[in-house]
Amino acid sequence: MTDSDSKQPSDKDKFLGPQSRYYGEFTPTNLAFNANLQEFAQRIGYICSLETGGKMTPEEAYQGIKQAWKELKKSRKGLKIDE
Numbered sequence: 001m002t003d004s005d006s007k008q009p010s011d012k013d014k015f016l017g018p019q020s021r022y023y024g025e026f027t028p029t030n031l032a033f034n035a036n037l038q039e040f041a042q043r044i045g046y047i048c049s050l051e052t053g054g055k056m057t058p059e060e061a062y063q064g065i066k067q068a069w070k071e072l073k074k075s076r077k078g079l080k081i082d083e
Contacts, residue, residue: 029079036075043068 022034044065051061076082 029081033076033079033081036072040068040072 022031024030024034047056047061047064047068050056051058056064
């Protein structure tokens with residue numbers, strides 16, 4: 001069985017997207033939002049690195065962050081957090 005066949009994350013995935021256990025009040029909704037929040041943070045880190053490295057313009061970075069924020073807000077609303 002190869003890494004792509006396994007459901008376990010590869011070493012590269014573990015390095016690029018470290019995940020720690022969830023310490024907040026456990027509910028399926030909170031856990032789902034936490035996963036979305038971690039993904040958001042990782043995307044922002046990539047965008048900032050690309051912009052800093054000259055691979056992305058400041059405007060592209062801004063638009064990427066704006067889009068990621070909209071997706072996070074949509075996730076929060078879809079999960080009905082704080083209603």
